[in-house]
Amino acid sequence: MTKLSVNINKIATLRNSRGGDVPNVVQFAKDVQRFGAEGVTIHPRPDERHIRYQDARDLKPVVYTEYNIEGNPVESFLKLVLEVKPTQVTLVPDAEDAITSNAGWDTIKHKDFLVDVIKEFQQNGIRTSIFVDPVLEQIEGAKATGTDRIELYTEAYAHQYGLGNKQAITPYFNSAKLANELGLGINAGHDLSLENIKFFKDEIPGLLEVSIGHALIAESLYLGVENVIQMYLHKLK
Template sequence: MTKLSVNINKIATLRNSRGGDMPNVVQFAKDAQRFGAEGITIHPRPDERHIRYQDARDLKAEVYTEYNIEGNPVESFMKLVLEIKPTQVTLVPDAVDAITSNAGWDTIKHKDFLIDVIKEFKQNDIRTSIFVDSVLEQIEGAKATGTDRIELYTEAFAHQYSLGNKDAIKPYAESAKLAGELGLGLNAGHDLSLDNIKYFKENIPGLLEVSIGHALIAESLYLGAENVIQMYLHKLK
C-alpha cells in the first residue's frame, strides 16, 4: 500500500494572500487526515512565502499520521527540523528564489555534505529522504550518503504523460528497481495528479509514499478535498 501524504503549502499560500488566517493551515491538516490522508507534508522556505516556521511548530501537535518536512538543509531549516523532530525530513536542493522544486540532488558532488546532514538527523531518530532525479548514478550516490529513502522527482514523467508518452515511466521504473536492490525506501512527488497517479503507481515497484500538493489542492476546488483524497487513496490501492 502506497501512502498518500498531502502537501499543504498551497493552503498557506492562499492564507498569506490576504494576510489573515483563512484558510487555517492546521485545521486543513487535521481535516485531510480525517478524510484519509496518511501523512502531511510541508516545505517551509526561508522567506516564509507560504508555510511559515511557526506553522511547522503548530502542526507538530496535530499531525498524528506521518509528518514530513521538506527543504534545503540550510542552518535555519536544520534547527527547525531538529526542534520539531518530524517522522521524516526530505532534503531538497532548491534555491532560495525557486518558485517550486526543480531538480534533484547531485548526490555524487554533494556526497560529503549530505552524509553529515543525514547523520545528524538520523542521530535524532528522524527518517531521511533525498530528492533525486531518475538517474541511476544519482541513486547509487544516494545510497552512499546513508539516507533511508529517496524521493523521485516526477515532473518530467508528469509532463510527458500529459502529452501521451507513457514510455516516460521507464527511467522511473528502472530507478525504483535499483533503489529496491540497494535497500533504499522509495517515495515520489512533483506534478503527480489524479490523471497520472494510477499509471505511475502500477509501474513503480516498492513505492512507499507519494507527496501531492498543487494538483490535489487544485482538484479539490472542483471536487472537494474529502472526495479528492478518497479518489487518490482508491487509485493508490
C-alpha cells in the same frame, strides 16, 4: 498500499495572500487526516512565502499520521527540523528564490555534505529522504549518503504522460528497481495528479509514499477535498 501525504503549502499561500488566518493551516491538516490522508507534508522556505516556520511548530501536535518536512538544509531549516522532530525530513536542493523545486540532488558532488546532514537527522530519530532525479548514478550516490529513502522527482514523467508518452516511466522504473536492490525506500512527488498517479503507482515497484500538493488542492476546488483524497486513495490501492 502506497501512502498518500498531502502537501498543504498551497493552503498557506492562500492564507498569506489575504493576511489573517483563513484558511487555517492547522485545521486543514486535521481535516485531510480525518478524510483519510496518511501523511502531511510541508515545505517551508527561508522567506516563508507560504508555510511559515511557526506553522511547522504548530502542526507538530496535530499531525498523528506521518509528518514530512521538505526543504533545502540551510542552517535555519536544520535548526527547525531538529526542534520539531517530524517523522521524516526530505532534503531538496532548491534555490531560495525558486518558485518550486526543479531538480534533484547531485548525490555524488554533494556526498560529504549530505552524509553529515543525514547522520545528524538520523541520530535524532528522524527518517531521511533525499530528492533525486531518475538517474541510476544518482540512485547509487544516494545509497552512499546513508539516507533511508529517496524521493523520485516526477515532473518529467508528469509532463510526458500528459503528452501521451507512457515510455517516460522507464527511467523511474529502472531507478526504483535499483533502489529496491540497494535497500532504499522509495517516495515520489512533483506534478503527480489524479490523471497520472495510477499508472505511476502501478509501474513503480516498492513505492512507499507519494507527496501531492498543487494538483490535489486544484482538483479539490472542483471536486471537494474529502472526495479528492478518497479518489487518490482508491488509485493508490
